[in-house]
Amino acid sequence: MSAVVESPAVAEQATGVRIRDVHKTFHRKRRPGRAALEGVSLDVEPGEFLCLLGPSGCGKSTLLSIIAGFTSADSGEVIVGGRAVTGPGHERGVLFQTPNLFPWLTTWQNVLYGPKARGVLTAEVREEAAELLETVGLADARDAYPHELSGGMRHRAAFARVLINHPGVLLMDEPFGALDAITRAGMQRFLLELWQKRRTTIVFVTHDVEEAALLGDRVCVLSAPPGGTKAVLDIGLPRPRSYDDTETLEFVQAKRRIREVLER
Numbered sequence: 001m002s003a004v005v006e007s008p009a010v011a012e013q014a015t016g017v018r019i020r021d022v023h024k025t026f027h028r029k030r031r032p033g034r035a036a037l038e039g040v041s042l043d044v045e046p047g048e049f050l051c052l053l054g055p056s057g058c059g060k061s062t063l064l065s066i067i068a069g070f071t072s073a074d075s076g077e078v079i080v081g082g083r084a085v086t087g088p089g090h091e092r093g094v095l096f097q098t099p100n101l102f103p104w105l106t107t108w109q110n111v112l113y114g115p116k117a118r119g120v121l122t123a124e125v126r127e128e129a130a131e132l133l134e135t136v137g138l139a140d141a142r143d144a145y146p147h148e149l150s151g152g153m154r155h156r157a158a159f160a161r162v163l164i165n166h167p168g169v170l171l172m173d174e175p176f177g178a179l180d181a182i183t184r185a186g187m188q189r190f191l192l193e194l195w196q197k198r199r200t201t202i203v204f205v206t207h208d209v210e211e212a213a214l215l216g217d218r219v220c221v222l223s224a225p226p227g228g229t230k231a232v233l234d235i236g237l238p239r240p241r242s243y244d245d246t247e248t249l250e251f252v253q254a255k256r257r258i259r260e261v262l263e264r
């Protein structure tokens with residue numbers, strides 16, 4: 001992977017996310033509906049890295065899906081970059097636990113898929129795609145198909161595929177949850193460097209207290225199902241962060257604060 005240039009500035013395209021009193025109930029045949037979210041309100045600042053944490057079933061994925069525009073809320077509103085979300089949009093890049101690459105396309109074709117679909121595939125975009133593949137360490141895997149890539153490589157290809165669209169906000173749903181510990185640590189390091197460089201707004205769903213403390217500026221803890229915001233914690237650890245920080249007293253204290261809220 002190429003060295004990442006540090007920049008304290010918030011990315012020009014980074015956008016804020018405003019979530020106001022969002023409710024969502026899933027209706028089921030011949031059974032009572034299941035409330036997933038009850039009155040979630042939250043502001044994510046432009047350029048902020050926010051982690052969403054909470055017990056299983058508290059509605060983390062549902063909330064992310066509502067921000068992405070894949071699911072509609074029953075009431076309340078989500079505003080991204082000043083505009084109400086009414087459906088999916090390329091200014092919101094979404095990354096899931098399973099990288100959503102097209103298996104019949106090469107890494108290069110996968111990365112260029114978005115610009116091609118939007119009719120903006122210029123020489124400049126191709127040049128940027130080549131640079132992105134360099135950044136994510138996949139320049140040599142440009143002509144490989146997804147099945148020829150390792151788990152970590154597939155994740156990095158999915159990153160490049162999303163980043164080429166210059167999303168103002170990255171929505172990540174437990175993206176490293178299925179990876180082994182070593183690959184996962186590598187991807188967390190990669191994401192920290194990427195965020196340090198681009199300062200894209202990130203909303204990151206995780207189960208893992210340590211991951212939330214390592215990555216997030218703030219951690220929003222959702223309450224037991226159906227979810228509402230239980231607390232929003234400022235992590236307050238200095239940036240840039242690295243894996244070595246996980247051994248500091250401040251880091252251990254940050255984890256303890258998150259755990260206390262989770263267990264409250």
Ligand SMILES: Nc1ncnc2c1ncn2[C@@H]1O[C@H](COP(=O)(O)OP(=O)(O)OP(=O)(O)O)[C@@H](O)[C@H]1O
Pocket residue numbers: 026027034035036054055056057058059060061062063207225
């Ligand atoms: N499409 C759906 N149809 C019906 N119920 C759903 C649907 N999606 C989610 N739910 C329900 O909504 C609730 C919240 O689910 P969600 O996946 O958002 O929680 P989560 O916090 O992300 O859980 P986990 O941490 O286990 O992934 C759960 O009770 C789930 O069963």
